[in-house]
Amino acid sequence: MPTQSYGLGREVLAPYATDANLSRGRQVAESDSPTRTPFQRDRDRIVHSTAFRRLKHKTQVFVSHEGDHFRTRLTHTIEVSQIARALARALRLDEDLAEALALAHDFGHTPFGHAGERALASRMAAYGGFDHNAQTLRIVTALERHYAAFDGLNLSYETLEGLVKHNGPLSGPYAGSDPVPPAIAQFDQMFPLELGRFASLEAQAAAISDDIAYNTHDLDDGLRAGLIxxxxxxxxxxxxxxxxxxxxxxxxxxxxxxxxxxxxRHITLMVEDVLSETTRRIAQDGAGTLEAVHANHRTLVEFSADMREAVDETRCFLFQRVYRNESVMRVMRKAEVVVGRLFDVYFERPAEMGVAWSAALVDAPVDRAAVRVADYLAGMTDNYALAEHARLFDESPKLL
Known part of the structure; x- marks a missing residue:
C-alpha cells in the first residue's frame, strides 16, 4: 500500500470515491512517485502507449478516408474522457482514474470497428472467442512491451478492475449470461479482480460517458455524412x-x-440527468462508501428511466439509419473480408507476421497460435491492415 499522501492541492473526494492513497497496488511492485498519484501515472502510461497512438487510424463508424471530420477511435476516446472527467468532478470522484479508464477503454478494438471484431470473433470461435474488453486487458498487461521491468503497462489494481468491469460484474448474481472471456479469467487467477462485484464509480462514469459520447457524436457524423x-x-x-x-x-x-x-445541448442534458440520477441512487441504496459501491446490487452511475428510454430510442435510430445504412454496411462487409483473409494467411503462415510475432509459435499448439494472430490483427490500424492485404494478396481493396 502506498505511503505517499496525495491530498495536497486536490479537491476533497466524496466518501464513495476511489482514494489513490488506498490503492491496492500493481502486479509488479513499484516505488511511489513523489509528484503523481498512482492513477495519474496510469493515465500518463496510457497516453504514451503505442495502443493509444494507433486509435488515430482506427474506425469509429466511418473509415478515415471518407472525410477528415468524422470521428476516429482516438477523437471518440478524447470526447469520452472529457465527459468522464466532468462527471467525476461533479460527483467528487477521482478525475484521474475516470480519465485513465476512458482513455484506455477502446484499446482492444480491431481495425474497421465492429466489422473487424466480427471477423475475428468468427475465426476465434473455436479458440475461446474474441472480446474487445478482454483484448484491452491483454494489451495493458502483456502486449505493450516498452518497460524494462515488466510487460504491459503495470497499471494499478483499480484501473485494471475498471477496464474489466466498467459495464458491470462478469460473474455472480449481477452478471449477464455471457461467460467470462478466457483472457480475463486467466488473468484473474494471477491477479484477482473480484469479477462478481461492481467496479468503482469512476469506472461506471467512464462507461456511461461512452454512451453519452457515441449517442451524440454518431448522430453528428450521420448528419455530416448525409445519411440523415x-x-x-x-x-x-x-x-x-x-x-x-x-x-x-x-x-x-x-x-x-x-x-x-x-x-x-444533447450532451449537457444527458450529463445533468446522470448526475441527478446517480445522486438519487447513491442515497437510495445507502452507497456512502467505496465498499458499498462494490457490494451494491446495481449500477449507480446511470440515466433516469425516462432518459434511458430516450437514449435507447436514439440507439435504435442510429442502428436503423446510420450503422445499418447500406453505404456503411457495404464498406464494413468489405472490411470484414479483409480482416478475415489476413487472419487466415497469418494462421497458415505465421512468418508473414515477422519474426518478433512468429518466433514464439514454433511447435506451438493451434489455440496459442490463433490467440497470437488475433493479438497481431487486433493491434492493426485500418491503414496497416489495408497495406498488409495489398502485400499478401497483391490487391488493394477499395472500401468505398
Whole structure:
C-alpha cells in the first residue's frame, strides 16, 4: 500500500470515491512517485502507449478516408474522457482514474470497428472467442512491451478492475449470461479482480460517458455524412425536443451551427440527468462508501428511466439509419473480408507476421497460435491492415 499522501492541492473526494492513497497496488511492485498519484501515472502510461497512438487510424463508424471530420477511435476516446472527467468532478470522484479508464477503454478494438471484431470473433470461435474488453486487458498487461521491468503497462489494481468491469460484474448474481472471456479469467487467477462485484464509480462514469459520447457524436457524423437530415431528428424524443428549442431560439440559424447547438445541448442534458440520477441512487441504496459501491446490487452511475428510454430510442435510430445504412454496411462487409483473409494467411503462415510475432509459435499448439494472430490483427490500424492485404494478396481493396 502506498505511503505517499496525495491530498495536497486536490479537491476533497466524496466518501464513495476511489482514494489513490488506498490503492491496492500493481502486479509488479513499484516505488511511489513523489509528484503523481498512482492513477495519474496510469493515465500518463496510457497516453504514451503505442495502443493509444494507433486509435488515430482506427474506425469509429466511418473509415478515415471518407472525410477528415468524422470521428476516429482516438477523437471518440478524447470526447469520452472529457465527459468522464466532468462527471467525476461533479460527483467528487477521482478525475484521474475516470480519465485513465476512458482513455484506455477502446484499446482492444480491431481495425474497421465492429466489422473487424466480427471477423475475428468468427475465426476465434473455436479458440475461446474474441472480446474487445478482454483484448484491452491483454494489451495493458502483456502486449505493450516498452518497460524494462515488466510487460504491459503495470497499471494499478483499480484501473485494471475498471477496464474489466466498467459495464458491470462478469460473474455472480449481477452478471449477464455471457461467460467470462478466457483472457480475463486467466488473468484473474494471477491477479484477482473480484469479477462478481461492481467496479468503482469512476469506472461506471467512464462507461456511461461512452454512451453519452457515441449517442451524440454518431448522430453528428450521420448528419455530416448525409445519411440523415436535421428534420429526421424530429422523431426522436431527446434530439427532436432540442431541435425545436434551437429553432425557436435562433430562427434562420445556418445548418452547421444548428447541428452543433443540438449536439452540445444533447450532451449537457444527458450529463445533468446522470448526475441527478446517480445522486438519487447513491442515497437510495445507502452507497456512502467505496465498499458499498462494490457490494451494491446495481449500477449507480446511470440515466433516469425516462432518459434511458430516450437514449435507447436514439440507439435504435442510429442502428436503423446510420450503422445499418447500406453505404456503411457495404464498406464494413468489405472490411470484414479483409480482416478475415489476413487472419487466415497469418494462421497458415505465421512468418508473414515477422519474426518478433512468429518466433514464439514454433511447435506451438493451434489455440496459442490463433490467440497470437488475433493479438497481431487486433493491434492493426485500418491503414496497416489495408497495406498488409495489398502485400499478401497483391490487391488493394477499395472500401468505398
Amino acid at each position: 437530415e436535421l428534420d429526421d431528428l424530429e422523431e426522436l424524443r431527446l434530439a427532436g425536443s432540442i431541435l425545436r428549442e434551437v429553432r425557436q431560439l435562433y430562427p434562420g440559424l445556418e445548418t452547421a451551427r444548428t447541428r452543433h447547438e443540438i449536439m452540445r
